[in-house]
Amino acid sequence: MTGRSLRLGAGGEFDRLRAIFAALGAAGRDLGDDCALLPVGGRTLAISIDLSLEGVHFRTDWLSFREIGWRATAAALSDLAAEGAEPIGVLVSVGLPGKSRGKGKGRRDPATEIMTGVGAAARSVGAKVLGGDLVRSGRYLVDVCVLGLAARPVRRSGARPGDGLWVTGRLGGAGLALAGLRAGVRLAPALRRRFARPTPRIAAGRWLARRGGRAMIDISDGLAGDAGHLAAASGVGIEIELERIPRWPGVTPLAAARSGEEYELLVALPRSFGAAGARAFRRATGLPLTRIGRCASGRGLRLTDDGRSIVAPRGFDHFPVR
Amino acid sequence: MTGRSLRLGAGGEFDRLRAIFAALGAAGRDLGDDCALLPVGGRTLAISIDLSLEGVHFRTDWLSFREIGWRATAAALSDLAAEGAEPIGVLVSVGLPGKSRGKGKGRRDPATEIMTGVGAAARSVGAKVLGGDLVRSGRYLVDVCVLGLAARPVRRSGARPGDGLWVTGRLGGAGLALAGLRAGVRLAPALRRRFARPTPRIAAGRWLARRGGRAMIDISDGLAGDAGHLAAASGVGIEIELERIPRWPGVTPLAAARSGEEYELLVALPRSFGAAGARAFRRATGLPLTRIGRCASGRGLRLTDDGRSIVAPRGFDHFPVR
Numbered sequence: 214m215t216g217r218s219l220r221l222g223a224g225g226e227f228d229r230l231r232a233i234f235a236a237l238g239a240a241g242r243d244l245g246d247d248c249a250l251l252p253v254g255g256r257t258l259a260i261s262i263d264l265s266l267e268g269v270h271f272r273t274d275w276l277s278f279r280e281i282g283w284r285a286t287a288a289a290l291s292d293l294a295a296e297g298a299e300p301i302g303v304l305v306s307v308g309l310p311g312k313s314r315g316k317g318k319g320r321r322d323p324a325t326e327i328m329t330g331v332g333a334a335a336r337s338v339g340a341k342v343l344g345g346d347l348v349r350s351g352r353y354l355v356d357v358c359v360l361g362l363a364a365r366p367v368r369r370s371g372a373r374p375g376d377g378l379w380v381t382g383r384l385g386g387a388g389l390a391l392a393g394l395r396a397g398v399r400l401a402p403a404l405r406r407r408f409a410r411p412t413p414r415i416a417a418g419r420w421l422a423r424r425g426g427r428a429m430i431d432i433s434d435g436l437a438g439d440a441g442h443l444a445a446a447s448g449v450g451i452e453i454e455l456e457r458i459p460r461w462p463g464v465t466p467l468a469a470a471r472s473g474e475e476y477e478l479l480v481a482l483p484r485s486f487g488a489a490g491a492r493a494f495r496r497a498t499g500l501p502l503t504r505i506g507r508c509a510s511g512r513g514l515r516l517t518d519d520g521r522s523i524v525a526p527r528g529f530d531h532f533p534v535r
Numbered sequence: 536m537t538g539r540s541l542r543l544g545a546g547g548e549f550d551r552l553r554a555i556f557a558a559l560g561a562a563g564r565d566l567g568d569d570c571a572l573l574p575v576g577g578r579t580l581a582i583s584i585d586l587s588l589e590g591v592h593f594r595t596d597w598l599s600f601r602e603i604g605w606r607a608t609a610a611a612l613s614d615l616a617a618e619g620a621e622p623i624g625v626l627v628s629v630g631l632p633g634k635s636r637g638k639g640k641g642r643r644d645p646a647t648e649i650m651t652g653v654g655a656a657a658r659s660v661g662a663k664v665l666g667g668d669l670v671r672s673g674r675y676l677v678d679v680c681v682l683g684l685a686a687r688p689v690r691r692s693g694a695r696p697g698d699g700l701w702v703t704g705r706l707g708g709a710g711l712a713l714a715g716l717r718a719g720v721r722l723a724p725a726l727r728r729r730f731a732r733p734t735p736r737i738a739a740g741r742w743l744a745r746r747g748g749r750a751m752i753d754i755s756d757g758l759a760g761d762a763g764h765l766a767a768a769s770g771v772g773i774e775i776e777l778e779r780i781p782r783w784p785g786v787t788p789l790a791a792a793r794s795g796e797e798y799e800l801l802v803a804l805p806r807s808f809g810a811a812g813a814r815a816f817r818r819a820t821g822l823p824l825t826r827i828g829r830c831a832s833g834r835g836l837r838l839t840d841d842g843r844s845i846v847a848p849r850g851f852d853h854f855p856v857r
Contacts, residue, residue, distance in 0.1 A: 249665035251624060251682070254576025262680055264628035264668045302573060306586035306628075306678045343571035346586045351673055356628045358584055358680040360573070 246369050246446070247295040247431060248361075259363040261292035267352040270474075275394045278323045280409040282330025285355035288433065290338055290413035291476040295431035296368075297422025298361035300340035300415060305331050305357050308350025327355060338415045365422045372428035372447035372481035376508040379491070381417050381478045381500050384436055385464030388472030404461070411476045417498045421480050424490065432475040439479055440506075441514045447481070450511030455518045457505040467523075470516065481508055568691050568768070569617040569753060570683075581685040583614035589674040592796075597716045600645045602731040604652025604677060610755065611679035612660055612735035613798040617753035618690075619744025620683035622662035622737060627653050627679050630672025649677060660737045687744050694750035694769035694803035700828040701813070703739050703800045703820075706758055707786030710794030726783070733798045739820045743802050746812065754797040761801055762828075763836045769803070772833030777840045779827040789845075792838065803830055 248259035265271060265285035276284065286303060293300050309324055324347060332342050340359070372378075390408035393400050400408070414431070421429060428447050430439045436458065444451040455466035464472070482490070494502040516523050570581035587593060587607035598606065608625060615622050631646055646669060654664050662681070694700075712730035715722050722730070736753070743751060750769050752761045758780065766773040777788035786794070804812070816824040838845050 249624070249626065251665065253580060253623075253684070254578035256576035258575060258580070260624075260626060260665060260680075260682070262626040262628050262666060262668050262678075264630065264670045264678065266630065266670055266672055269670060269672070301575075302571070302582075304571065304582060304584040304680055306584050308586065308588065308676075343573065344583060346584050346678075348586045348588055348591060350588055350591070350676075354630075354672075354676070356584075356586065356668075356678045358582075358626055360582070362575070 247292040247429075248298065248363070248366070250296075250363065250366050257363045257366055259293055259296045259298035259361045259366060260358065261289060262356065262358040263289035263292065264354065264356040266354050271353075272394075273353065276409050278326035279330035279333070281353065282327035282332075282355060283334040283410050284330075286331045286334035286357050287411045287413045287476065288474070289357035289359045290334065290340070290415065291411075291431040291433065293359050293361040294414040294418035295429050295478055296361070296363050296366050297418045297426065297429065298363040298366065299419060300335070300338045300359060300361045302341045302343040303331065303335045303357055303359050304344045305342065305355060306346040306348070308348050308352070308354035310352065311349055323353070327353075331355070331357070334413070338413055363422070367418075367422045367426045367429040367480075369428050369430050369443050369446035370448075372443060372449050372508045374449055374508055374510040375484050376427055376481040377484060377486060377504050378440070378451060378453065378506040378508060379480050379482055379486075379502050379504050380432070380436065380459065381414055381480075381498075381502055382475075383459040383461050383501065384432065384475050384477060385469035385472045386461040387411070387474045387476075388468055389461055389464055407461075411474075413476060414478050414500070417478055417494070417500055420494060420497050421478065421482070424494075425483055425486070426480045427483065428481040430479050432477045432479055433473060435473040436470045436475070436479065437514065437516065438473070443479060443481070444508075444512070444514055447508070448512075449508040450513055450515065451506060451508055452515045452517060453506035455516055455523070457503065459501055459503045459505075466518070569614040569751075570620065570685070570688070572618075572685065572688050579685045579688055581615055581618045581620035581683045581688060582680065583611060584678065584680040585611035585614065586676065586678040588676050593675075594716075595675065598731050600648035601652035601655070603675065604649035604654075605656040605732050606652075607677035608653045608656035608679050609733045609735045609798065610796070611681045612656065612662070612737065613733075613753040613755065615681050615683040616736040616740035617751050617800055618683070618685050618688050619740045619748065619751065620685035620688065621741060622657070622660045622681060622683045624663045624665040625653065625657045625679055625681050626666045627664065627677060628668040628670070630670050630674070630676035632674060633671055645675070649675075653677070653679070656735070660735055685744070689740075689744045689748045689751040689802075691750050691752050691765050691768035692770075694765060694771050694830045696771055696830055696832040697806050698749055698803040698830040699806060699808060699826050700762070700773060700775065700830060701802050701804055701808075701824050701826050702754070702758065702781065703736055703802075703822050703824055704797075705781040705783050705823065706754065706797050706799060707791035707794045708783040709733070709796045709798075710790055711783055711786055729783075733796070735798060736800050736822070739800055739816070739822055742816060742819050743800065743804070746816075747805055747808070748802045749805065750803040752801050754799045754801055755795060757795040758792045758797070758801065759836065759838065760795070765801060765803065766830075766834070766836055769830070770834075771830040772835055772837065773828060773830055774837045774839060775828035777838055777845070779825065781823055781825045781827075788840070
């Protein structure tokens with residue numbers, strides 16, 4: 214089985230990528246998954262690449278260089294988590310401005326700091342830094358390619374009508390932190406950590422793959438956007454009950470459904486998976502696992518608020534207006 | 536065997552990368568090779584990543600977007616060639632300016648054009664485009680991660696005193712083309728093609744690996760710079776006879792030794808490999824293979840001109856002053 218991995222953002226980015234891969238003759242088959250899958254020597258390699266740019270994905274006045282390296286790597290590793298894969302290693306390209314800011318002020322070299330963050334994130338899930346490239350650039354950039362092994366890869370496309378739809382952790386923290394940073398508010402340590410040092414849900418993804426997860430995706434474009442991607446890939450409809458979404462304190466259900474770069478997992482599980490399964494998940498991973506809706510026949514995404522349909526919010530857009 | 540892959544440019548870049556990998560606790564072991572090697576299911580995977588940036592590695596007024604995609608991919612595939620590996624696939628991150636230039640003037644979408652070039656370069660060596668990421672960026676960028684299988688990986692570190700030092704193809708074309716582009720001179724088609732659509736030497740690298748190549752590197756930093764890297768990794772001295780360097784017409788030996796981004800292969804072969812071997816190589820690949828020097832005990836690089844030592848020119852610098 215060979216799949217193609219594409220990071221599919223909202224709207225125009227998705228359309229553009231579709232056009233590009235159509236030009237490559239790859240349209241329609243496995244288009245858009247968290248990882249590409251490659252059979253090697255009887256194993257299945259899962260691979261993904263994830264580009265983080267200054268001014269788009271991070272700002273150097275919001276994050277330390279070490280956090281920039283960690284966050285970019287965690288974002289890429291999150292794709293392995295969504296495949297149920299075990300990380301092996303990462304390769305990383307780093308772009309650095311000519312006179313790297315922060316030097317000569319008693320701070321360490323930004324390149325070293327970024328790579329230290331990359332290395333720490335990789336080590337946290339048992340992966341090695343295998344290689345890299347370093348280039349002078351107008352702005353900072355960190356592009357991380359991750360490799361893992363997937364004993365039982367979980368695609369986006371395996372959800373079936375009747376499956377339960379579950380989410381790990383609590384949503385809305387990343388969006389709340391981002392709003393705080395934009396407003397110049399000092400963040401509480403836990404909230405700041407949530408944004409600056411997200412934990413890739415590797416153990417959770419592997420647990421869910423072993424326990425029969427049918428389709429999985431990481432929440433990088435926001436729950437609503439990624440639920441839509443999962444629904445489209447699986448050819449099912451998805452209903453989400455907004456009030457069931459587990460949230461950070463102070464986050465509304467709609468904000469939680471829209472918050473991007475959450476790096477939690479959205480997973481379709483057989484109807485037989487229930488509260489006992491969620492308790493076993495929590496014992497194994499320390500995380501909550503919450504049923505927020507279900508898969509149904511049909512197409513598209515339906516959000517309900519106490520049983521009433523509401524209009525789906527737009528997903529997180531990787532192409533912000535600058 | 537696990538190796539670490541680093542693109543090591545001249546001088547400061549090399550030092551900076553060494554500091555970074557030292558910070559990761561990876562110093563001294565296999566530091567700096569064309570590819571990282573990863574054992575997977577009894578096979579050896581070779582992986583590398585190579586970042587190409589507008590204004591550093593290419594200019595949009597010198598190359599078409601399709602050529603930009605081809606060239607970035609060929610540069611990355613060249614690392615697989617230097618490992619003697621067989622390409623499998625590529626993943627590519629593309630950065631695009633907000634209002635991509637070239638639209639609305641009857642030209643196709645730059646992203647599609649870049650990816651078409653990426654796909655063509657990958658296909659030319661039997662590799663697939665496995666995945667990608669697309670992000671809005673201040674300038675164009677193309678970061679290519681390549682994966683291949685190496686039945687008998689050839690590291691930089693295997694050269695021994697007495698080995699002959701050989702080079703594929705002819706050198707100096709890339710430097711000559713670059714000088715012409717900078718001067719606004721219209722290039723002859725073959726010279727332009729050499730710069731815009733370099734051929735990754737995959738078949739050559741695999742042939743040389745099968746025929747006992749002891750150490751190999753691709754010439755991306757210039758012959759002098761990369762010979763120095765090979766010498767350092769192998770713990771040998773290298774002597775190159777300048778007048779033996781196969782050159783493009785109109786290129787001096789020193790210019791040929793300095794010309795970067797050539798994407799030819801420099802290989803150490805046992806002393807027993809001679810003219811008959813070079814003829815067999817030419818029959819198999821269509822390329823010349825020329826003995827330009829030898830490995831000796833000692834350290835460092837010695838260039839001779841009709842038997843007289845000359846000072847080694849600096850290698851190609853990936854950090855040009857802008």
